[in-house]
Amino acid sequence: MKLRVLAVDDSRTMRGMLDAALRDAGFEVRLAEDGIEGLERLNEEMPDIIITDINMPRMDGFGFIEAVRAERRYRGLPILVLTTESAPELKARARNAGATGWIVKPFDEGKLAVAIERVATV
Amino acid sequence: MTDAAEQHPVSRREIVSFRVANQDFCIDIGSVREIRGWTPTTVLPHAPPYVTGVMNLRGAVLPVVDLSARLGLGPTEPSPRHVIIIVMIEEMTAGLLVDAVSDILTVNGEEIKPTPDVAAGPAKTLVEGVLAIDERLIRLIDLGRVFPDHERGEP
Amino acid sequence: MSMNELREGFFQECEDLLEALSDGMAVIDAGNADSDTLNAIFRAVHSIKGGAAAFGLEALVEFSHAFENVLDAARADRLTLQGEALALCFRAADRLADLVADARADQPSDSAASATLIAGLDRLLGAPSDAPPAAPAPPADEAVAPAFTPLSAPVSFDLPAKKGGAPAAAPDAAGGMSHYCIRFAPSRETYATGNEPALLFRALAAMGDLSVKADLSRVPPLLEMAWDEGYIIWNLTLHTRAGEDRLREVFDFVEGACNLDIRRLDAATLAGPQPGPAGAPGGTAADAAAAPAPATPSPAPDTVATDEPAARPGQGAPARATIRVDLERVDRLINLVGELVINQAMLSQSIDEANLPSGNGVDSAMGQLRQLSSELQERVMAIRAQPVKPLFQRMSRIVREAGHASAKLARLVTSGEATEVDKTVIERLADPLTHMIRNAIDHGLESPEARKQAGKPPEGIIRLSAGHRSGRVVIELSDDGAGINRARVHETAVARGLIAPEKDLSDEEIDNLLFMPGFSTSPEVSALSGRGVGMDVVKSEIQRLGGRVTLASMPGRGTTVTISLPLTLAVLEGMVVEVAGETLVVPTTALRETLKAAAADVQRIGAHGWFIAIRGGFVPIVDLGAELGFQPGPEGFVGRVLLLIESGSGRRAALAVDRVLDQREVVIKGLENNYGHVPGIAAATILGNGRIALIIDPDEISAAPAPGPGAAAPRPALATAAGA
Known part of the structure; x- marks a missing residue:
C-alpha cells in the first residue's frame, strides 16, 4: 500500500516540486497551501506522514505542527519540516513544536525518501 | 505569357472585381471578409465626404467608404441594390460601398501592369496597377491608401 | 507536471511574491513596520530563494539569500529598516525583480549590480544601526545565516558537534570496519515528536551489522508509569564501514530530544564501563522487536485547534481560490x-x-x-x-529611478490601490503614467536645496491615487513641486507659433498648452522626460481608452494631473436624443438637467455666441447638429430642448437637441480601432433597431467654441489641440 503524504507549502512552485518528487518516489500525495488548509486536509485525507514548510501566511509551520499534535490521534504522526537552514535553533524550535524531523532545501527525491524512511514505515 | 505563368505558379492571385461608377476595379481576395447588401449608415461628424458613415456588422462598428467618391468619380446615391464589401486593411475592418460585385478571378501577377499615366488625382494614387481581362480594363485598388485613417497625420 | 511547467509556474509565482514584497516595502516605508509585514516580505524573498534553488538559478539564490538575511534580521529586531537601510532594501527589491526577469528570459544578469548590492546588504548586518559602525564586523549571526549552499552541494545534515559531549571523532577515513557502541535513551520528547526508535534501528541496520539490547531497568511498576514517557534504554552495537557522522545523521531528528552516546570502540574505550545514568547498569535485556506502543488512554486535556483556524494571528483574510484563464x-x-x-x-x-x-x-x-x-x-x-495595485507598485520604482537620475528626493505615496479597472486599461496606463511621473519629478519637483529655501521638506511627495467618482475611475497624480511656470509656458507657446502673442489666455488654458503636440518647456532635452514624447502623447493615449486628462497647478504648491476613465469599456448610461435626424447618446454622468429655452433667458453675445442664463450665470449653448456638422448654425434657440452638461473639468455647456427619445444603458463600441478619434464623439453604440448611434464626449463638446455659420473655417490652434 502506498503511503499517503500531506505536503503543506505556501509556494506553488514548492508544492509542484514536492508533488512531482513524492509521486516519483512512489507516494500518494495530497497538497495544502498553509497550516489552516493543512488542518482541513488532515482530517479528510488521514495521511501517513506530513511534510510542511515553516514560513507560511495565516498559520505557519510551527503553529500547524502544534495544532496537529494537539489532537490525540495525531500524536504519533510523523511530521517533517522543510527548511532552508539546518541551524540548531531552528531544529530545536521545530522539535519543541512537535516536528519529527526536517528536510533541508533544496531537496531531491533521494533526500526526501531518506528522511521519510527515517520516520515512517515504508 | 501562359508559359511563363505555368513556370511560376507562385505568382497566381485571386481577385474580386467590382464596378464603381461604370468602371471596373478589383482587390485581392485575401482582404475580403464578406459581401453584404447596403444598409443605411450613421453619419460620422467631421469625416471626409467619401466616408458615408459607420455600419453595424454583427456588433462591430465599421466605417464605410464610398469608393466612387473616394476615387473622385462623384458620390454614390446608395440604394438597396448597392453592395458593401467588408475588407481587412491591416488590423482594421472597413466597408467599401460599390455598385456591384462582378466576379472572382484568378490572374497571374505578371498580368498586372503599371497604371497608365493618363489618370490623375485620387484615381491615380489609389490604383496600384491595371490588368486587361476579356478586353475590359480592371484597376487594382491599393487598399492601404483608401482609408482616411491611414492618412492621419498627413495634411 | 514537467520541469518546464514547474519552472514557468515558479516565475508566475514570483510575480505574486514580488508584488507582496513591494506591498510590504510600501507599508514599511509609510512607517508601519509591524511584525506581520516584516514576516510577509521575509517570506516572499524566502520563497523566491527556495524555488530558485530548486531550479539551480544561482544568481537569484545568492542575491535573495543576502536580501533574506537582512529581512530576517529586521523581523528579529536586530535591524531597523529605515533611512539608508530601507533605501537599500528598496533597491534590493528592484534588483530582485530584475534577477527574476533575467532568469525567466534565460539571460545573464548584471552580476556587478548584484554584487554591489549584496555587499551593501552584508554591511547592514555587519554594522547594525544601534551598534558603533567602527569595526569591520563579521556577519552578525552566522548560525542563523549560514553560508549559501549551492544546489550541487552534497546533502548535509550538518550538526555542530557541541552537544552530547562526544568530540567529533575522526571517522574511519580508510573505510575499514569500525565498531560502535550506541546508548540511546529516548525521552518523552522523542515520542512526542513522532519519532520511532525501530525506524532508526532499521536505518542503522542498513549500514552494517547491528545488535540491539533493551535496558528495562528504568521501567517503573505499571501504575507509576507515565503513558508518554520513554523508559527503555537501548544499547546498540554496530559493525560498519560508515563514519561516525553517518551514524549521527541517523539520529539527527532525535539528537537533543534523547540521551545519546555514540562511541567508537577501540582499546581504550573497551577497557572502562560506560557511565550510565543513576543505578542503571545491567538490567533485563530483551530483543528490540517491539517498540513501546503509544498509549491510548489519556487524561490530558485536549484543546483542539482545528475548528478555529482563524484564532491564530494570521495574515488577514483567507486566500481566495483562483483560477487562471486565458484572456x-x-x-x-x-x-x-x-x-x-x-x-x-x-x-x-x-x-x-x-x-x-x-x-x-x-x-x-x-x-x-x-x-x-x-x-x-x-x-x-x-x-x-x-486592482490598480500592481500598476501603482511599478510606479514606485519609476519614482526611485527618476529621483535618482535627476538628483531629487522624491517619494511615492499611493492610495486607493484596490480600485478595480479593466485589465486592458491598466496595461495601457503604464506608459502614460510612467511618463507623467517622470515629468512630475523632472519638471515639477524642485531640487532639495530649492525646496529648503522655499520652506519645504527636501523630499518631494508624488501622490498617486485611484478611486471611483460618479461612475468613472479617477486616477490622480500630484506633486508638491513648484507648479507650472505659466509665464514660461506662454512664452514657449508663442515662440513655437502655437498661439498668437497677443492672445489672452486663462490660467487653465495656459496649463493645457502642455498637452499640445510638440510642446516641451525644457530648454535642453532631459534624459528623463524629454524623449520627444510629450504630454500630448499621454493625452491621446488616455483618450484612446475613452478617458480624459486634465491638469491643475498652483504656483509654489504643485501640479495635479487627473485622468478620468470609464469604469468598464463596455456599458454606459445615456440619454438618447435626436438631432437633425441623427440619433445621439449623451452620457448621463455629465448630464445635470434638461430645460426648454425661454426667450428671456437666451442671449446672443458677439456674432455667433449664444448663451443661456441659468441661475445668474451664463452657459454657452452648443448646437449639437451644427457642432457635429449635420446642419448649418441655428437662427435661435428659443423653444428648443437644452441638455445642461458639466464636463469632468467642471466646464458647463447647454447642448441644443431636437428631441429626447429615451434614457437607457448602451453598449459602448469603440470607433478607434476601425476608424480613429472623432472630435466631440467618445464612442458608438448599437440601438435596438440595429442602427448605430454615436455617443457624445461631454468634455470635448463643451470645450469647443460656439461654431460660426461657416463651420468649416479652421479653428484656433488651441481648440484643435484640446480636442484632437
Whole structure:
C-alpha cells in the first residue's frame, strides 16, 4: 500500500516540486497551501506522514505542527519540516513544536525518501 | 505569357472585381471578409465626404467608404441594390460601398501592369496597377491608401 | 507536471511574491513596520530563494539569500529598516525583480549590480544601526545565516558537534570496519515528536551489522508509569564501514530530544564501563522487536485547534481560490454577452412595435430578460477588472529611478490601490503614467536645496491615487513641486507659433498648452522626460481608452494631473436624443438637467455666441447638429430642448437637441480601432433597431467654441489641440 503524504507549502512552485518528487518516489500525495488548509486536509485525507514548510501566511509551520499534535490521534504522526537552514535553533524550535524531523532545501527525491524512511514505515 | 505563368505558379492571385461608377476595379481576395447588401449608415461628424458613415456588422462598428467618391468619380446615391464589401486593411475592418460585385478571378501577377499615366488625382494614387481581362480594363485598388485613417497625420 | 511547467509556474509565482514584497516595502516605508509585514516580505524573498534553488538559478539564490538575511534580521529586531537601510532594501527589491526577469528570459544578469548590492546588504548586518559602525564586523549571526549552499552541494545534515559531549571523532577515513557502541535513551520528547526508535534501528541496520539490547531497568511498576514517557534504554552495537557522522545523521531528528552516546570502540574505550545514568547498569535485556506502543488512554486535556483556524494571528483574510484563464476566452465571452444584450434590445423593440395586448406575460418576461442580461454583462465585465495595485507598485520604482537620475528626493505615496479597472486599461496606463511621473519629478519637483529655501521638506511627495467618482475611475497624480511656470509656458507657446502673442489666455488654458503636440518647456532635452514624447502623447493615449486628462497647478504648491476613465469599456448610461435626424447618446454622468429655452433667458453675445442664463450665470449653448456638422448654425434657440452638461473639468455647456427619445444603458463600441478619434464623439453604440448611434464626449463638446455659420473655417490652434 502506498503511503499517503500531506505536503503543506505556501509556494506553488514548492508544492509542484514536492508533488512531482513524492509521486516519483512512489507516494500518494495530497497538497495544502498553509497550516489552516493543512488542518482541513488532515482530517479528510488521514495521511501517513506530513511534510510542511515553516514560513507560511495565516498559520505557519510551527503553529500547524502544534495544532496537529494537539489532537490525540495525531500524536504519533510523523511530521517533517522543510527548511532552508539546518541551524540548531531552528531544529530545536521545530522539535519543541512537535516536528519529527526536517528536510533541508533544496531537496531531491533521494533526500526526501531518506528522511521519510527515517520516520515512517515504508 | 501562359508559359511563363505555368513556370511560376507562385505568382497566381485571386481577385474580386467590382464596378464603381461604370468602371471596373478589383482587390485581392485575401482582404475580403464578406459581401453584404447596403444598409443605411450613421453619419460620422467631421469625416471626409467619401466616408458615408459607420455600419453595424454583427456588433462591430465599421466605417464605410464610398469608393466612387473616394476615387473622385462623384458620390454614390446608395440604394438597396448597392453592395458593401467588408475588407481587412491591416488590423482594421472597413466597408467599401460599390455598385456591384462582378466576379472572382484568378490572374497571374505578371498580368498586372503599371497604371497608365493618363489618370490623375485620387484615381491615380489609389490604383496600384491595371490588368486587361476579356478586353475590359480592371484597376487594382491599393487598399492601404483608401482609408482616411491611414492618412492621419498627413495634411 | 514537467520541469518546464514547474519552472514557468515558479516565475508566475514570483510575480505574486514580488508584488507582496513591494506591498510590504510600501507599508514599511509609510512607517508601519509591524511584525506581520516584516514576516510577509521575509517570506516572499524566502520563497523566491527556495524555488530558485530548486531550479539551480544561482544568481537569484545568492542575491535573495543576502536580501533574506537582512529581512530576517529586521523581523528579529536586530535591524531597523529605515533611512539608508530601507533605501537599500528598496533597491534590493528592484534588483530582485530584475534577477527574476533575467532568469525567466534565460539571460545573464548584471552580476556587478548584484554584487554591489549584496555587499551593501552584508554591511547592514555587519554594522547594525544601534551598534558603533567602527569595526569591520563579521556577519552578525552566522548560525542563523549560514553560508549559501549551492544546489550541487552534497546533502548535509550538518550538526555542530557541541552537544552530547562526544568530540567529533575522526571517522574511519580508510573505510575499514569500525565498531560502535550506541546508548540511546529516548525521552518523552522523542515520542512526542513522532519519532520511532525501530525506524532508526532499521536505518542503522542498513549500514552494517547491528545488535540491539533493551535496558528495562528504568521501567517503573505499571501504575507509576507515565503513558508518554520513554523508559527503555537501548544499547546498540554496530559493525560498519560508515563514519561516525553517518551514524549521527541517523539520529539527527532525535539528537537533543534523547540521551545519546555514540562511541567508537577501540582499546581504550573497551577497557572502562560506560557511565550510565543513576543505578542503571545491567538490567533485563530483551530483543528490540517491539517498540513501546503509544498509549491510548489519556487524561490530558485536549484543546483542539482545528475548528478555529482563524484564532491564530494570521495574515488577514483567507486566500481566495483562483483560477487562471486565458484572456482570449474572457474576451470572447464578453463579446458574446454584448451581442446578447443588443439582441435582447432588438427583441424588446420588436415586441413594442408589435403592439401586443397588455397582460400577455411577454412584458414581464422581457423585463426579466433585460435584467438578467444586464447583470450577466456586468458580471462578465467584472472578470476583466483588476486592482490598480500592481500598476501603482511599478510606479514606485519609476519614482526611485527618476529621483535618482535627476538628483531629487522624491517619494511615492499611493492610495486607493484596490480600485478595480479593466485589465486592458491598466496595461495601457503604464506608459502614460510612467511618463507623467517622470515629468512630475523632472519638471515639477524642485531640487532639495530649492525646496529648503522655499520652506519645504527636501523630499518631494508624488501622490498617486485611484478611486471611483460618479461612475468613472479617477486616477490622480500630484506633486508638491513648484507648479507650472505659466509665464514660461506662454512664452514657449508663442515662440513655437502655437498661439498668437497677443492672445489672452486663462490660467487653465495656459496649463493645457502642455498637452499640445510638440510642446516641451525644457530648454535642453532631459534624459528623463524629454524623449520627444510629450504630454500630448499621454493625452491621446488616455483618450484612446475613452478617458480624459486634465491638469491643475498652483504656483509654489504643485501640479495635479487627473485622468478620468470609464469604469468598464463596455456599458454606459445615456440619454438618447435626436438631432437633425441623427440619433445621439449623451452620457448621463455629465448630464445635470434638461430645460426648454425661454426667450428671456437666451442671449446672443458677439456674432455667433449664444448663451443661456441659468441661475445668474451664463452657459454657452452648443448646437449639437451644427457642432457635429449635420446642419448649418441655428437662427435661435428659443423653444428648443437644452441638455445642461458639466464636463469632468467642471466646464458647463447647454447642448441644443431636437428631441429626447429615451434614457437607457448602451453598449459602448469603440470607433478607434476601425476608424480613429472623432472630435466631440467618445464612442458608438448599437440601438435596438440595429442602427448605430454615436455617443457624445461631454468634455470635448463643451470645450469647443460656439461654431460660426461657416463651420468649416479652421479653428484656433488651441481648440484643435484640446480636442484632437
